[in-house]
Amino acid sequence: DVKVTQSSRYLVKRTGEKVFLECVQDMDHENMFWYRQDPGLGLRLIYFSYDVKMKEKGDIPEGYSVSREKKERFSLILESASTNQTSMYLCASSPPGTSGRKNIQYFGAGTRLSVL
Amino acid sequence: GQSLEQPSEVTAVEGAIVQINCTYQTSGFYGLSWYQQHDGGAPTFLSYNALDGLEETGRFSSFLSRSDSYGYLLLQELQMKDSASYFCAVRDTGGFKTIFGAGTRLFVKA
Numbered sequence: 001d002v003k004v005t006q007s008s009r010y011l012v013k014r015t016g017e018k019v020f021l022e023c024v025q026d027m028d029h030e031n032m033f034w035y036r037q038d039p040g041l042g043l044r045l046i047y048f049s050y051d052v053k054m055k056e057k058g059d060i061p062e063g064y065s066v067s068r069e070k071k072e073r074f075s076l077i078l079e080s081a082s083t084n085q086t087s088m089y090l091c092a093s094s095p096p097g098t099s100g101r102k103n104i105q106y107f108g109a110g111t112r113l114s115v116l
Numbered sequence: 117g118q119s120l121e122q123p124s125e126v127t128a129v130e131g132a133i134v135q136i137n138c139t140y141q142t143s144g145f146y147g148l149s150w151y152q153q154h155d156g157g158a159p160t161f162l163s164y165n166a167l168d169g170l171e172e173t174g175r176f177s178s179f180l181s182r183s184d185s186y187g188y189l190l191l192q193e194l195q196m197k198d199s200a201s202y203f204c205a206v207r208d209t210g211g212f213k214t215i216f217g218a219g220t221r222l223f224v225k226a
Contacts, residue, residue, distance in 0.1 A: 004158075035216075040124070040218055041218055042217055042218035044216075048213065058213065090159070103149055104149070104164070105214060106161075107158040108158060109157065110158060
């Protein structure tokens, strides 16, 4: 089974802090994603990476950065946390390609971040 | 813009059949996927349609009509454990991005 592990289930941080959210996958997937999930808005893509050291902005990258130094690990960084970044953050991975089951994204359990 | 529309809530009784619709407007299209998410849990993959027609996996089926930019998820013989949120998602032709709908909350009543 594919396993996507997020380092924390719950985090409480203060405004202005630098926050690191870590994600590790064990299936050698090339593609990794960071989403935030808010009620009524579904999952919104923050950043994705299709290879080591490669990254692309998603739909809402402002206030975030990412790092992918190793294939299995994809980190989301909040440079200076703000209260409007309080949310559920979901990491996902998928294999390369576009056919059939290669479209499946495997999600971690999520990190619920509160910024006070 | 790119968007996926699905109902916000659906309620059905145990043992019944329910259909969750999804219409999409995206710049590209590689396929329509469905994910299930229980409260406090991770989204998990249910089904994927790249071509028109019906795909069946046990009690769940998914349908796609590319000409209508429309699909649905059909859940049969509903069980209480099916109470969850269901998301439709479209893979963009860029190949990497997947766009998700806002989700449909399904309540199954006894």
